[in-house]
Amino acid sequence: MNKNTVWQLGLLLLQTLTSNGHDAYIVGGAPRDWLLKEASADLDIVTSATMGELEGIFPGAAIIRTNIPLLSMMKANVRVEISELHGRSLAENLAARDFTVNAIAINARGDWIDPFYGKIDIEHRVLRLVREDSIQSDPLRMLRAARLMADCQFAVDPGVAKSSKAERQRLNSIAAERIGEELNRLLRSRDAALGMQWLGEQGILSILCPEATRLHKRPVFSALNNVDTLAEKWVVFFYLLGEKNVDHRLKKWRLPKTMAKKAERLFFYTEKRMEAIWDRRRLYEAGETVALAAEKTAHVLSDSVPGGEINVRSFLAELPIQSRHDLAVSPLEISAHMNCEPGPWLGDMLHALELAVVDRQVANERKALLTWAKECFCET
Numbered sequence: 001m002n003k004n005t006v007w008q009l010g011l012l013l014l015q016t017l018t019s020n021g022h023d024a025y026i027v028g029g030a031p032r033d034w035l036l037k038e039a040s041a042d043l044d045i046v047t048s049a050t051m052g053e054l055e056g057i058f059p060g061a062a063i064i065r066t067n068i069p070l071l072s073m074m075k076a077n078v079r080v081e082i083s084e085l086h087g088r089s090l091a092e093n094l095a096a097r098d099f100t101v102n103a104i105a106i107n108a109r110g111d112w113i114d115p116f117y118g119k120i121d122i123e124h125r126v127l128r129l130v131r132e133d134s135i136q137s138d139p140l141r142m143l144r145a146a147r148l149m150a151d152c153q154f155a156v157d158p159g160v161a162k163s164s165k166a167e168r169q170r171l172n173s174i175a176a177e178r179i180g181e182e183l184n185r186l187l188r189s190r191d192a193a194l195g196m197q198w199l200g201e202q203g204i205l206s207i208l209c210p211e212a213t214r215l216h217k218r219p220v221f222s223a224l225n226n227v228d229t230l231a232e233k234w235v236v237f238f239y240l241l242g243e244k245n246v247d248h249r250l251k252k253w254r255l256p257k258t259m260a261k262k263a264e265r266l267f268f269y270t271e272k273r274m275e276a277i278w279d280r281r282r283l284y285e286a287g288e289t290v291a292l293a294a295e296k297t298a299h300v301l302s303d304s305v306p307g308g309e310i311n312v313r314s315f316l317a318e319l320p321i322q323s324r325h326d327l328a329v330s331p332l333e334i335s336a337h338m339n340c341e342p343g344p345w346l347g348d349m350l351h352a353l354e355l356a357v358v359d360r361q362v363a364n365e366r367k368a369l370l371t372w373a374k375e376c377f378c379e380t
């Protein structure tokens with residue numbers, strides 16, 4: 001989103017609120033991003049208005065009642081979230097935030113309110129805590145620090161590192177879902193390797209993934225920046241940390257199901273690829289997309305695995321079939337030939353047929369397949 005659009009929209013919303021008699025300020029990431037000359041995807045506003053009053057001013061917007069109620073709406077493709085000051089002053093609100101660069105506000109006249117000198121810290125690209133106990137009051141902020149480093153090239157002030165290191169055990173006490181979401185954001189960021197390396201150096205990763213304590217040396221995360229998709233990044237992350245129980249971790253951190261499934265599958269094939277080159281059956285079961293991704297992640301993770309995209313493609317092209325649809329018989333033909341109603345057995349039979357064709361035990365020809373299926377059916 002164009003940064004001027006976000007800005008104009010923000011000021012317009014502040015004017016709407018002030019013309020209704022309420023104090024209102026843009027806070028959070030948008031002022032920081034403006035100073036960094038970056039576009040913001042969302043806009044956070046705090047106001048003296050109550051949720052009831054906001055509903056009257058912005059009819060149709062949704063009120064989200066989490067621990068802090070929020071009015072949420074999309075305006076010009078920008079996610080706008082408005083929360084109440086709850087009788088607190090703006091200064092109190094800003095003092096409760098994480099880093100000085102995130103504790104800057106703008107009022108309806110466009111004046112900057114910057115009690116913690118966040119603008120100077122933005123100029124110097126340094127992350128500094130608003131208060132000494134900022135991390136203690138919300139340990140997730142140590143992961144946010146890593147993400148801001150990775151996304152905006154901030155260096156961290158020694159206070160952030162000291163406090164993160166000292167408070168790292170507290171990560172065990174926060175909702176696993178929040179950790180998953182923040183790690184996901186970090187992996188998506190511009191320089192995920194930098195942020196992850198910092199977390200490793202503070203001893204934070206071994207709290208998140210206890211398997212990492214068994215590693216002989218600290219992992220080097222540069223491989224994270226050499227893969228593309230989020231699932232690939234998760235695979236590299238888990239592999240470097242020696243985490244085997246990927247499925248359990250992804251579930252625990254409540255990562256989006258589709259992405260988690262992709263990462264789990266890719267992890268399986270990457271591990272297999274690290275152990276040995278593809279065989280026909282494994283390649284077929286992985287399918288083109290996963291096989292190519294696993295080839296890439298395995299190569300990125302180990303110099304001893306040559307990047308063999310071309311080999312994978314030609315090996316795939318040599319397979320007698322690429323999917324179940326390529327079998328020269330249909331499921332109905334098989335069940336008619338067996339004289340048996342379709343049922344779960346048919347799925348198993350099709351799978352057995354696919355593998356037999358891939359392993360070249362039987363030719364992909366209608367008659368041969370039906371004969372093979374019948375023999376197999378009679379045996380079981």
Ligand SMILES: Nc1ccn([C@@H]2O[C@H](COP(=O)(O)OP(=O)(O)OP(=O)(O)O)[C@@H](O)[C@H]2O)c(=O)n1
Nearest residue numbers: 028029030044096097098099102103138140141
């Ligand atoms: N654990 C947290 C989470 C958020 N915040 C405050 O809430 C703001 C909004 O948080 P979020 O929506 O997560 O946005 P940012 O992390 O700032 O980043 P972006 O705007 O790029 O999403 C932050 O800027 C910060 O002031 C905080 O102090 N502590």
